[in-house]
Amino acid sequence: MILGAGVVRRSTRLADGRDLVYYDDPGTTLGAERAVDARVLAPRPATASMRLDVLTGDWITVAAARQNRVMLPSADADPLAPQSATNPSEVPSRYDVAVFENRSPSFGPALREALGTAPAADDPPTGLADLAELGLGRSRTSVGRCEVVCFSPEHEGSFGTQSVTRARTVIEAWADRTEALSSLPGVEQVFPFENRGEAIGVTLPHPHGQIYAYPYVTPRTARLLERIGDAGEGFFERFLAFEQASDRVILQGEHWTAYVPFAARWPLEVHLMPHRHAPDFAALTSAERDELAPLYLRLLRGVDALYDTPTAYIAAWHQAPVHVGRDAVRMRLELTSPRRAADKLKFLAGSEAAMWAWTAEIPPEQSAARLREAVEKVTL
Structure with a gap:
């Protein structure tokens, strides 16, 4: 087929x-x-x-x-x-x-x-x-x-x-x-x-x-649905506009924006979101899929350009549930890495692992500046 x-x-x-x-x-x-x-x-x-x-x-x-x-x-x-x-x-x-x-x-x-x-x-x-x-x-x-x-x-x-x-x-x-x-x-x-x-x-x-x-519905998404319910309609439109207006944007195309989120938890954390509401990959247009391929590659190669050796990461594509919240939850990538320096990792210890109370050692604006500089050097 x-x-x-x-x-x-x-x-x-x-x-x-x-x-x-x-x-x-x-x-x-x-x-x-x-x-x-x-x-x-x-x-x-x-x-x-x-x-x-x-x-x-x-x-x-x-x-x-x-x-x-x-x-x-x-x-x-x-x-x-x-x-x-x-x-x-x-x-x-x-x-x-x-x-x-x-x-x-x-x-x-x-x-x-x-x-x-x-x-x-x-x-x-x-x-x-x-x-x-x-x-x-x-x-x-x-x-x-x-x-x-x-x-x-x-x-x-x-x-x-x-x-x-x-x-x-x-x-x-x-x-x-x-x-x-x-x-x-x-x-x-x-x-x-x-x-x-x-x-x-x-x-x-x-x-x-x-x-x-x-x-x-996974616990992370169930909690998101609760927050969206509290925030009201148009939540992701407002959220994306807020991030796009910041100095934490890494890449922006006609259909996608990559940014370090305002409240990033990890030493290296970058999100990638479509400009139009789409609950999952199946809902993306051909144009959105076409642009995603080179843009996502540039982002990943920028991550690897930060250090002399490849960086470990989790690239998590969050999608809306199958039967609930499809008009509310917009798909997005959340790429996270525990690497906080060339030879240092962030480990989740007492407060974060046990109580889910996070402390970020690297300001998101600083992380965004470094990653933006690295991405600008990337060629496909």
């Missing part, structure tokens, strides 16, 4: 029934045929469970199958590289961008009766009202979906090391997967993100991100 910008989607399945989707660059040199995954795999693990913390109302997933994940493998054992005679990886063919279901997910399928490859959920949530009910000892099956998004077949890199064309392909994949996952039964919010660097806890150097499809 041909998507926006000439990206071609090709869908198949892995040996154990998990979905695998290839997204081919426009003008790709890859052929239409893809190898079949001929591995003999163990049965998929039981879907994880989640338990209610009655002190906060948060649901905590318990996913024991994730304990034995691969840790910083060599190139010849990279599970995200195309399969070879010596490396039975997760992706059977050479690819441009590939997306597949995580083998040991935090949020897994309730049941796939047609294939019989996914274990049944013992006690899935029955809706947001069910999850909002407080009670000691409450648990539910952690239904949903976790997907891996491979930005490149290369062993090392990140989103920021990709070409503009490849970045545009990934953006199209994010939009397509957001729409697909939002349509799954029981999914309430879809979250694309990239963890980059060992300081963040990354276990694979391969350039990749993930997409989580949650069975609930």
Whole structure:
């Protein structure tokens, strides 16, 4: 199927029934045929469970199958590289961008009766009202979906090391997967993100991100919905105008603005927001997606230009929930890093980790000036 910008989607399945989707660059040199995954795999693990913390109302997933994940493998054992005679990886063919279901997910399928490859959920949530009910000892099956998004077949890199064309392909994949996952039964919010660097806890150097499809509205978004309710209509229009009028703007295009927020928590924190209201990637126009590719690359390469070595970060694409708040919550990137100097990291200790009471050591205006200077030196 041909998507926006000439990206071609090709869908198949892995040996154990998990979905695998290839997204081919426009003008790709890859052929239409893809190898079949001929591995003999163990049965998929039981879907994880989640338990209610009655002190906060948060649901905590318990996913024991994730304990034995691969840790910083060599190139010849990279599970995200195309399969070879010596490396039975997760992706059977050479690819441009590939997306597949995580083998040991935090949020897994309730049941796939047609294939019989996914274990049944013992006690899935029955809706947001069910999850909002407080009670000691409450648990539910952690239904949903976790997907891996491979930005490149290369062993090392990140989103920021990709070409503009490849970045545009990934953006199209994010939009397509957001729409697909939002349509799954029981999914309430879809979250694309990239963890980059060992300081963040990354276990694979391969350039990749993930997409989580949650069975609930995440605590961060639930709190945002409360603030929007207090602030009234047009909140994000006023918010973005306030940030655009500051000296904390890093980049600004026709459709997007990147800025260090007024109350930044992290030593390095920059947000990126569309000028028009869009709840998620699927709602972006072609023009907005086209501009995002080079602008986002410039931002990421500016982050890496701050120091002599690459900076670890979390690139979190906040999207509106699937069923509530879509007219109120505007999608945005929140890129954060604990790096406060070339050889220093910010660690969350007592006040911040325990009480969520933050102290910022670097004034946002100072951080913005440094990052703006770094971005101005970037060429694509």
